[in-house]
Amino acid sequence: xxxxxxxxxxxxxxxxxxxxxxxxxxxxxxxxxxxxxxxxxxxxxxxxxxxxxxxxxxxxxxxxxxxxxxxxxxxxxxxxxxxxxxxxxxxxxxxxxxxxxxxxxxxxxxxxxxxxxxxxxxxxxxxxxxxxxxxxxxxxxxxxxxxxxxxxxxxxxxxxxxxxxxxxxxxxxxxxxxxxxxxxxxxxxxxxxxxxxxxxxxxxxxxxxxxxxxxxxxxxxxxxxxxxxxxxxxxxxxxxxxxxxxxxxxxxxxxxxxxxxxxxxxxxxxxxxxxxxxxxxxxxxxxxxxxxxxxxxxxxxxxxxxxxxxxxxxxxxxxxxxxxxxxxxxxxxxxxxxxxxxxxxxxxxxxxxxxxxxxxxxxxxxxxxxxxxxxxxxxxxxxxxxxxxxxxxxxxxxxxxxxxxxxxxxxxxxxxxxxxxxxxxxxxxxxxxxxxxxxxxxxxxxxxxxxxxxxxxxxxxxxxxxxxxxxxxxxxxxxxxxxxxxxxxxxxxxxxxxxxxxxxxxxxxxxxxxxxxxxxxxxxxxxxxxxxxxxxxxxxxxxxxxxxxxxxxxxxxxxxxxxxxxxxxxxxxxxxxxxxxxxxxxxxxxxxxxxxxxxxxxxxxxxxxxxxxxxxxxxxxxxxxxxxxxxxxxxxx
Numbered sequence: 001x002x003x004x005x006x007x008x009x010x011x012x013x014x015x016x017x018x019x020x021x022x023x024x025x026x027x028x029x030x031x032x033x034x035x036x037x038x039x040x041x042x043x044x045x046x047x048x049x050x051x052x053x054x055x056x057x058x059x060x061x062x063x064x065x066x067x068x069x070x071x072x073x074x075x076x077x078x079x080x081x082x083x084x085x086x087x088x089x090x091x092x093x094x095x096x097x098x099x100x101x102x103x104x105x106x107x108x109x110x111x112x113x114x115x116x117x118x119x120x121x122x123x124x125x126x127x128x129x130x131x132x133x134x135x136x137x138x139x140x141x142x143x144x145x146x147x148x149x150x151x152x153x154x155x156x157x158x159x160x161x162x163x164x165x166x167x168x169x170x171x172x173x174x175x176x177x178x179x180x181x182x183x184x185x186x187x188x189x190x191x192x193x194x195x196x197x198x199x200x201x202x203x204x205x206x207x208x209x210x211x212x213x214x215x216x217x218x219x220x221x222x223x224x225x226x227x228x229x230x231x232x233x234x235x236x237x238x239x240x241x242x243x244x245x246x247x248x249x250x251x252x253x254x255x256x257x258x259x260x261x262x263x264x265x266x267x268x269x270x271x272x273x274x275x276x277x278x279x280x281x282x283x284x285x286x287x288x289x290x291x292x293x294x295x296x297x298x299x300x301x302x303x304x305x306x307x308x309x310x311x312x313x314x315x316x317x318x319x320x321x322x323x324x325x326x327x328x329x330x331x332x333x334x335x336x337x338x339x340x341x342x343x344x345x346x347x348x349x350x351x352x353x354x355x356x357x358x359x360x361x362x363x364x365x366x367x368x369x370x371x372x373x374x375x376x377x378x379x380x381x382x383x384x385x386x387x388x389x390x391x392x393x394x395x396x397x398x399x400x401x402x403x404x405x406x407x408x409x410x411x412x413x414x415x416x417x418x419x420x421x422x423x424x425x426x427x428x429x430x431x432x433x434x435x436x437x438x439x440x441x442x443x444x445x446x447x448x449x450x451x452x453x454x455x456x457x458x459x460x461x462x463x464x465x466x467x468x469x470x471x472x473x474x475x476x477x478x479x480x481x482x483x484x485x486x487x488x489x490x491x492x493x494x495x496x497x498x499x500x501x502x503x504x505x506x507x508x509x510x511x512x513x514x515x516x517x518x519x520x521x522x523x524x525x526x527x528x529x530x531x532x533x534x535x536x537x538x539x540x541x542x543x544x545x546x547x548x549x550x551x552x553x554x555x556x557x558x559x560x561x562x563x564x565x566x567x568x569x570x571x572x573x574x575x576x577x578x579x580x581x582x583x584x585x586x587x588x589x590x591x592x593x594x595x596x597x598x599x600x601x602x603x604x605x606x607x608x609x610x611x612x613x614x615x616x617x618x619x620x621x622x623x624x625x626x627x628x629x630x631x632x633x634x635x636x637x
Contacts, residue, residue: 012316020048021143021225026179026218027052035185040120041072052144052226053182054079054137055123058116062457074118075458076126077140081172082150082165082235083111083408083415085135087399090406092133094396097383100126104392107381109244109451109503110147110232111408112140116458127186138182143227145175145306149234149243152407153361154417157368159260160237167252167265168235171302173197174204175233177226179218204299210344211311212303221306228313229321231306232272235265241356243410244504244530246286247271249323250305252298255351264294266351269305269335270327273501276319277515277539284506285324286533288332290339291347304342312338358492358529360411360448362440364424372424373417376436377443380452380467381412388617394434398427412451435617445490446474451504455497455514462497463514470495473512473546475615480547484554491567492528495520506534509568515540522549524579525572534568537576552586553579 023029030046031053042050047057054077059070078085078093085093093113097105102117118126127137140147150168155161183191205220206213214223233250234243245251251268271287293301305323314320327335340346362375378391385392398404398416402423407415419427431438440448453459455466474493481489494508499521505511507530511523519540526534541549553571556579561570571579615625 014315015318017048017143017318018225018315020045024049025181026224027177027181028179028184032181032185035120035124038121040069042120049142052139052142052177053127053185054140055127056141056460058458058460060117060457072120073116073458074120074123076115076118076123076130076137077108078112078114078130079136079138079140079147079172080112080408081148082168083152083406083410084165084169085113085406085408086133087403087405089130089133089135090399091396092129092135094392094399096126096129097392103384105383106454107378107383107408107412107414109381109410109412109453111149111152111410112147113408114454116454124186131183131187139175139177141230143229143231144177144222145172145227145231145233148172148175149232149248149410151236151240151242152409152415153240153242153359153365154367154373154407154415156371158237159262160254160256163254163256163262164235164237167254167298170198170201171233171235171252171299174201174299174302175221175231175306177219177222178205200299204303207300207303210304210342212300212307212342221303222310225315227306227310228315229318231309231323233302239354239356241358241529241531242360244507245271245356246531246533247273247504247507248287249309250302251287252302253353255292262295264292264348265298265301266353267291267293267301267305267347270324270332272322272324273504273506274322275499275501275506277499277521279319282319284501284533285328288327289350290332290336292349292351293347297343300343301339301347304339304344307342308335308338356529356531360409360413360440361415362413362443362448363438367417370421371417372419372421373415374419374427374438375409375413375415375440376431376438377440377448378413379447380450380470382467383414388435390434391436394430394436397430397434401430402427411449444474444478446478446493447471449490450474450493450495452495453497453502459497461500464497464517464519466495466497466503466512466514469543470512473543476546477510477550480551481554484551484558486554486558489567492526492530504530507532508534509566509571518543524553524568524576526568527572528566528568532568532572535576537579548588549583551588552583555586556582 027049030043031049034042034046042057056075058075059072063071093105097103097115100118100122101115106114108114130137148168148171150164151161153161183189213220217223232248234245234248235252236243236245237254248271253266255263255266257263267290268287269290273284275282275284309323313326362377365373367373383392404416405418437443452466452470455462491509493510494503494505495512496503496505497514499513505513506523508526509528511534512520515521519542521536522538522541523534524537526532557567557570
């Protein structure tokens, strides 16, 4: 048994996690032993290895009682390359959420599902059910390649999209752990029925000659210690940034000729968003263009980049262990040269690309072969039934009746595809009955383009609220925009409860990052298409002060924007010094450039509660409902 090479760049002592991985017998222990014990939770060492199997141990902080044991529960994450969820798997996950979970599913920002609230005693049954229904959780977390993303749009008349799906699956297979631990622990050694790997993938996993392979190892690509930290990959097509490509460790862009035939791939590397407050050596970073490779070399370039990070990534300081820090420390040229050593030859120059645009593919669409696809917006990815809003019921009913495959999107939404046109009316009727809006033009734009992570109460890293806070904060931002005369404007808002950045706030036009209880670091200046990194403008803003902080910025935006310039582009162009200077001399409620002043009207508590409840049901801003009601009232006089 041969260990993967220790990092040649450091003689410092490896981190504790490196020892845990080394002693795990390829991801078996101590999980295999502890899953058999009648306890409510796993040990610290087991928690680290459990991540590789797709699960995080959490506790519900809402249920903490002083002097009592924590309310331990497991979060389970699926791995779905390209976001593909077969109908059989979806129905199994829906049932697991009710049987073992908290009765909800959560679509993630990496095109998988999360189940929350699973007790340790039910974890094995839950994972076994997922695997037996064409799913997997292996490698959804841990120091390993995570879920490989791809644009979710099921365009059957676009070969480039078909290639993106194909290679996302193949690279996921190539970089999947080879240890038998997963099936031994969760299925008692029974190997699940799964799709055959492409022969090129099998050959690429064994091919060496340039140092990419760890010989005589259970894990030929990873070795005993796996990766220094998580490794995120996506495959996309020119112009499609539905995958937030600049935030990935490794991005491949499908390059075709005029006939639509695959020629090769442009390669980006070095993106990553996780950071730590008050530690300037940690930072968000966008990926750099690296090279172009022909289609026959794609698996070799992936292996070369993985091997470079495997052997030279920092294994002593986990805060400095992502590929982005290696490229930042070395520079792109040195990194490219090292990759070429593993690749075995020089790479080709990066090819020109069109501008990347963000799309969410919501609503009813043609998929190019006579059939339809339907993109459904899911607020913060949470699939649930609540009052007259019956999203979980609607999705289950549609899958049961029409047996439709699903693609999850990188923006926490869901796409049904391969829909027969004659079934459209019946599917729409199910959505209408369950209170689900299918027409994206009827969804409040701030809500449509927003994302938030789960944060409190279950995420152990959360400093403050995110998913539970963002609906109210978006409503307050909408109200403020109305008040300053920006009723038709919207922008990309993202929120996380901690600086790890799971909802990718550092690429947003307006990002909120939890920095203290009820307080956020605020980031401005990202692109509407997520092609530019935002920057922090204030370190700690209490949520009660959001309006007073944003009002002068919005007024400045209205007065000084150029044409139809977006909010993020404006903040990036004008600069933070100018924003701070304007804010310092701004008088709240002063007339805007239109000459209109802010006006406030108080409502009785019961009227406000009814207004808020109605707005949530209709998925409209409260301000819009008030304007509609008053317009009708004045017309009736």
